[in-house]
Amino acid sequence: xxxxxxxxxxxxxxxxxxxxxxxxxxxxxxxxxxxxxxxxxxxxxxxxxxxxxxxxxxxxxxxxxxxxxxxxxxxxxxxxxxx
Amino acid sequence: xxxxxxxxxxxxxxxxxxxxxxxxxxxxxxxxxxxxxxxxxxxxxxxxxxxxxxxxxxxxxxxxxxxxxxxxxxxxxxxxxxxxxxxxxxxxxxxxxxxxxxxxxxxxxxxxxxxxxxxxxxxxxxxxxxxxxx
Numbered sequence: 001x002x003x004x005x006x007x008x009x010x011x012x013x014x015x016x017x018x019x020x021x022x023x024x025x026x027x028x029x030x031x032x033x034x035x036x037x038x039x040x041x042x043x044x045x046x047x048x049x050x051x052x053x054x055x056x057x058x059x060x061x062x063x064x065x066x067x068x069x070x071x072x073x074x075x076x077x078x079x080x081x082x083x
Numbered sequence: 084x085x086x087x088x089x090x091x092x093x094x095x096x097x098x099x100x101x102x103x104x105x106x107x108x109x110x111x112x113x114x115x116x117x118x119x120x121x122x123x124x125x126x127x128x129x130x131x132x133x134x135x136x137x138x139x140x141x142x143x144x145x146x147x148x149x150x151x152x153x154x155x156x157x158x159x160x161x162x163x164x165x166x167x168x169x170x171x172x173x174x175x176x177x178x179x180x181x182x183x184x185x186x187x188x189x190x191x192x193x194x195x196x197x198x199x200x201x202x203x204x205x206x207x208x209x210x211x212x213x214x215x216x217x
């Protein structure tokens with residue numbers, strides 16, 4: 001699953017998270033945020049994954065977990081590249 | 084007497100029908116808990132708009148304090164662990180923002196991203212709380 005596919009998700013939580021990830025990567029690549037700041041936001045996404053799973057019903061938990069795992073990996077790959 | 088009873092019955096029935104139209108009554112969610120978090124959501128828009136100005140610290144601390152108030156209130160609601168945990172995460176995110184703002188070591192972009200992050204998490208939580216039964 002790609003970032004663009006996640007950004008068109010019908011689940012508003014996944015869509016919002018994918019939009020945040022795209023924004024973070026764009027700002028990092030443009031040099032507007034530091035590597036440390038990107039790492040902080042990535043760690044926050046891990047917290048927000050737990051948050052989303054806590055507040056939603058059981059049927060959405062698996063989809064949320066998969067989507068957040070992909071998003072976090074995408075941000076981590078982007079952060080390993082120099083801006 | 085019969086006429087009086089008939090009129091009384093008609094009035095009573097129409098009264099019940101009127102009450103049932105007040106939908107939903109009482110509100111199915113806890114309005115105080117949602118109110119605190121809705122105020123915090125409003126303040127995140129003020130943080131975003133004020134990033135980089137002298138107003139930012141006041142608004143950012145306002146967001147943090149409002150979520151802290153919500154969490155204290157939430158602790159008194161039975162079977163509410165998920166919401167209390169979610170508010171804990173929001174407090175962590177808000178504290179990261181206020182710490183950076185207080186140390187005056189933040190960029191406008193960082194402030195915008197953080198305000199968006201807190202705001203979208205509050206949107207998610209408020210939607211869930213709005214549908215939650217008391």
